[in-house]
Amino acid sequence: MKNAFIPFANPGAAFQARKHEYDEAFSRVIGSGQYILGPEVETFERRFAEWLADASCAAGDCIGVANGTDAIEIALRALQGLFPVPSGKLPAVFTVSHTAVATVAAIERAGCVPILVDIDEASYTMSPGSLEAAVNMVAAERPDLAPMAVIPVHLYGHPCDLDAIMGIGERHGMRIIEDCAQAHGAAYRGKRVGTLGIAGTFSFYPTKNLGAIGDAGAVYTGDSALAAEMRALRQYGWKQRYVSAIPGINSRMDPLQAAFLDINLRHLDADNAARRSIAARYDALISRATITPPVAKPEVEHAFHLYVLRSKRRDALAAFLHERGVGTAVHYPQAVHSQPAYAGRVIIAPDGLPITERVVPELLSLPMFPQLIQADVERVAHALLAWDKEQSS
Numbered sequence: 316m317k318n319a320f321i322p323f324a325n326p327g328a329a330f331q332a333r334k335h336e337y338d339e340a341f342s343r344v345i346g347s348g349q350y351i352l353g354p355e356v357e358t359f360e361r362r363f364a365e366w367l368a369d370a371s372c373a374a375g376d377c378i379g380v381a382n383g384t385d386a387i388e389i390a391l392r393a394l395q396g397l398f399p400v401p402s403g404k405l406p407a408v409f410t411v412s413h414t415a416v417a418t419v420a421a422i423e424r425a426g427c428v429p430i431l432v433d434i435d436e437a438s439y440t441m442s443p444g445s446l447e448a449a450v451n452m453v454a455a456e457r458p459d460l461a462p463m464a465v466i467p468v469h470l471y472g473h474p475c476d477l478d479a480i481m482g483i484g485e486r487h488g489m490r491i492i493e494d495c496a497q498a499h500g501a502a503y504r505g506k507r508v509g510t511l512g513i514a515g516t517f518s519f520y521p522t523k524n525l526g527a528i529g530d531a532g533a534v535y536t537g538d539s540a541l542a543a544e545m546r547a548l549r550q551y552g553w554k555q556r557y558v559s560a561i562p563g564i565n566s567r568m569d570p571l572q573a574a575f576l577d578i579n580l581r582h583l584d585a586d587n588a589a590r591r592s593i594a595a596r597y598d599a600l601i602s603r604a605t606i607t608p609p610v611a612k613p614e615v616e617h618a619f620h621l622y623v624l625r626s627k628r629r630d631a632l633a634a635f636l637h638e639r640g641v642g643t644a645v646h647y648p649q650a651v652h653s654q655p656a657y658a659g660r661v662i663i664a665p666d667g668l669p670i671t672e673r674v675v676p677e678l679l680s681l682p683m684f685p686q687l688i689q690a691d692v693e694r695v696a697h698a699l700l701a702w703d704k705e706q707s708s
């Protein structure tokens with residue numbers, strides 16, 4: 316019998332396995348009569364905050380919102396409310412070009428100016444050197460901008476070099492908002508990401524480590540004033556019902572999604588353990604001859620949202636794997652600064668983005684989801700070995 320095609324991601328596998336739990340939650344929410352915010356959302360917010368803080372710090376506040384893009388926008392708007400930049404200047408926000416476009420879209424939607432910096436060649440996350448150079452450039456050459464925040468993106472589940480980035484933030488009076496959309500459960504020096512900056516933003520897109528059955532997102536913060544501002548912003552700027560204290564938006568988490576997320580949160584540690592064990596198996600089987608597997612730096616715990624390898628013949632490798640029944644994906648085919656919406660107008664670091672440009676055409680994501688069975692992991696790894704053999708013959 317021909318082997319079935321191994322998909323790159325399969326959110327339906329988790330949802331099918333837990334269907335009876337979702338059915339129960341679905342009936343409970345319908346019976347509750349509360350379909351916007353309310354106790355289901357509050358319960359999930361509290362449990363997710365406690366899970367993030369773990370034993371390493373007192374739990375802060377979690378604010379459930381409609382998606383991960385809104386989470387970033389709301390965090391940036393709240394920062395501007397609490398720490399306004401000098402009048403006549405626009406707030407500058409530093410992030411990477413090698414990210415989901417959502418990070419940069421949210422910065423612009425919040426009325427800030429994105430400045431895109433390069434990445435570190437080993438972890439594919441923000442380069443502190445490129446960040447520092449970009450901040451110095453803005454200070455020297457752009458009197459119209461006021462550096463306000465840095466958004467390090469814990470891409471693929473690998474935490475950024477937060478010690479260095481937070482040090483730069485402190486020296487230049489900028490706050491750190493961690494984009495944790497791909498890093499639920501990743502840790503930096505023993506602390507879960509999202510709890511180290513002034514705020515951490517999350518997406519619960521269905522394929523994420525913690526996914527909803529639709530769109531949802533959240534912001535975590537240990538700062539109660541920021542939490543109050545964000546809570547108001549997600550609902551028309553209300554601090555009191557029907558009275559907008561500040562101009563806000565509508566970005567409320569749906570109680571049905573909150574109930575589903577609460578179920579998946581109970582499975583998250585086991586799901587992340589499964590992802591790490593798949594990554595370890597890939598690591599063990601992949602030959603390094605023509606393929607560079609991902610790294611996990613010693614100070615981090617990788618959440619393996621994605622297992623991304625590097626190959627000079629990426630597209631040929633993807634086609635070779637596809638022929639052998641292995642699905643792959645590319646994250647991302649174009650860095651943000653090269654995409655039509657941004658090319659030529661977005662500000663980039665003074666030395667350009669040479670590592671981003673070198674790395675982007677070589678990245679390929681292998682199948683990675685907790686329900687991926689051992690036999691399929693072996694099939695993927697053996698297809699990679701066959702590729703290596705073919706390349707070296």
Ligand SMILES: Cc1ncc(COP(=O)(O)O)c(C=O)c1O
Pocket residue numbers: 382383384385414415417418468494496497517518519520530531532
């Ligand atoms: C790094 C990153 N930031 C932000 C987002 C935005 O999340 P959402 O799709 O929930 O708006 C995503 C989701 O793809 C992401 O991967």
